[in-house]
Amino acid sequence: MSVELTVEKIARAARAASRKMAGSGSAAKNQVLRTLADAIQARTAYIQAENQKDISYARKKGLSSAMIDRLTVTDATIRSMADGLMEVVQLEDPVGAVTRGWLRPNGLQVSRVRIPLGVIGIIYESRPNVTVDAAGLCIKAGNAVILRGGSEAYHSNQALAGIITGALEAAGLPGEAVQMLPIRDRSAVKALLQQEEFVDLIIPRGGEGLIRFVVQNSMIPVLKHYKGVCHVYVDESADLAMAQEISFNAKVQRPGVCNAMETLLVHRSVAPDFLPSMAKRFIKAGVEIRGCEKTCRILADAIPAEEEDWSTEYLDLILSIKVVEDMQAAISHITLYGSSHTDAIVTSDYDRAGRFVRQVDSSVVLVNASTRFNDGGQLGLGAEIGISTSKLHAFGPMGVEELTTTKFVVQGNGQIRT
């Protein structure tokens, strides 16, 4: 069978399964998640044996140790997947909620009722834990999901998918509600992106190249972010000790993720006070500093930043710093170079806090807190399926509710239009 036909068959089966998932109650869905949490722990040896095949292949192909690290399913990875599933069990089931309802003058009772999205395609790179995390959230929201993990994690993902199918069937739900694309090359992704008739949403997770490929080729709506060029602006009225803690946390606590700070903006009146001790702490932590002209005058160690630094997501221990005239200049910089992802102000000024929040057009805007809080778990949504910087449907972290939509239910007693 051609790649296109294979993928269409999978998508069609997913659509059929999605109808059964939509009709299943919380009890059955939670049972799947619990069974799955038990099963992946019980079958650790099997999963790790399959994972070993991928690791050997990756070594042969000469993949970087960072890549192999991400690929490896340790005992801790298994435990964390199981714990994650049990957290999803605890989340409220969003399906069936009446989000709003009203009575029309002609007696029609109108309700907006939350329903699953239907079929979701998730395209991701090396980490096999995404297979279980994403499947768990999609199941909880009553969806079917088609997974396409990185080709380097092929055996690990097939093993996990098989266990997920078993857990679904044990609860009387269709195994086709979670399917892994069995084709290793990109043609399968391209074919999936054409299944508009059967797939409601595509979520790509990975590098900017993968995401651009998906957006360019998809007929199906895509929720994504290309990158996170996140800023902290230290205002002239900032508590400088607080500003230092927030800036350090935003850059150093986990530099390789999308909500880490990439550019620090500092009001010119506090720059001479703030930057030297801040930079000392950064340098001690191994952070390379690339500064604007004014920054370089204050920090002898800083490398002069180039134009492209301001729009670069380093995902590394590198930080660009710019001294700005005032908050308006900081906002203009964020508007020009930012990625609508996460931006923070440190200030003690009531009015400026409000203006920053209103004027910065990002999915998460923070006052006096680290950018690292742009995360579904941290913000209280429960587990997250990703972060969207497209404004449509979901802007910011996407939890289980963002995997649903609403339909209109209209109850009448014979109304017609005149």
Added chain:
Amino acid sequence: MSVELTVEKIARAARAASRKMAGSGSAAKNQVLRTLADAIQARTAYIQAENQKDISYARKKGLSSAMIDRLTVTDATIRSMADGLMEVVQLEDPVGAVTRGWLRPNGLQVSRVRIPLGVIGIIYESRPNVTVDAAGLCIKAGNAVILRGGSEAYHSNQALAGIITGALEAAGLPGEAVQMLPIRDRSAVKALLQQEEFVDLIIPRGGEGLIRFVVQNSMIPVLKHYKGVCHVYVDESADLAMAQEISFNAKVQRPGVCNAMETLLVHRSVAPDFLPSMAKRFIKAGVEIRGCEKTCRILADAIPAEEEDWSTEYLDLILSIKVVEDMQAAISHITLYGSSHTDAIVTSDYDRAGRFVRQVDSSVVLVNASTRFNDGGQLGLGAEIGISTSKLHAFGPMGVEELTTTKFVVQGNGQIRT
């Protein structure tokens, strides 16, 4: 300048204008709408003179009288545009609403705040009144909009766009918040669909061909419906008099629109009672009936339906009728042939009403009411910008609120992640 550069320049200006629109309050936005309502009435003669150019050109090109009818701006069209704007003035401004908020254990105050989407591109066909209706809703929601009307309405649309710009500027808002693409051929549409950096949403309104072209070429999220193949299912327990009124209204009241019924499904046990008098009324109103085998046995006048009838949106006085075994067969038919747009059941059975509502996967599902109620105004959303059958962001009629999104605002006092 090339088409691509012209369109990019317009999109960039729209983005800049959108920031000013987002920061403007309800008072200024409502002032624009009121000024505009007055201005189009005051300048009726000018608008109609420009409209006459389009009509002459359309006649020369030999366009159908239906097309010319849609294109013509009568005094009533002008009044209706002005009235529509005044209705939008009355709508609640969705921007700034806190849709939800909560406190995290670490003291972070998280809010989801409603904000404008940003820049919206609307691509539509001949009716010039869409220019004013769509601009009005986008302005109310604090967005900038790029309009691309049908080439046959070129002069009418340019005239209306000029008046809108004047109304914006009179209220101190940027004229670039509403721009009409000045290029007549489809290359301008294609170029617009590539402006992902500056445009947040595309709404195409028109025939299926236009909409498929937009979806295939767009890098930007699209809200749309391809077609409305809407059903009424008459259950065995239906009040047959009510069923007749609803079915007649759904088919005949305005057959050329997307929420008109295209297929009538009738439970076999009531078909012999229901169909003859129903058909008589349809035939008297000029409706052509295409029936399944069982229908044709009951109705001598019915033409045998072919397979493709079941998925056809006639938009005309044509109706397909199918006799079904039971409600489950009706739902299966809707699932297979429907378009997720609007479907209704007529029943007096409590349990079946509930099951139909849960199992039919359409944007609007009705019990004992006409499909013609799938309309923003009729359902109480106020004016609508269109109807979406994509599940993402908006499923069903889209009002002013659907032209907004939410961002996360996080207020802290020094929180960092550990």
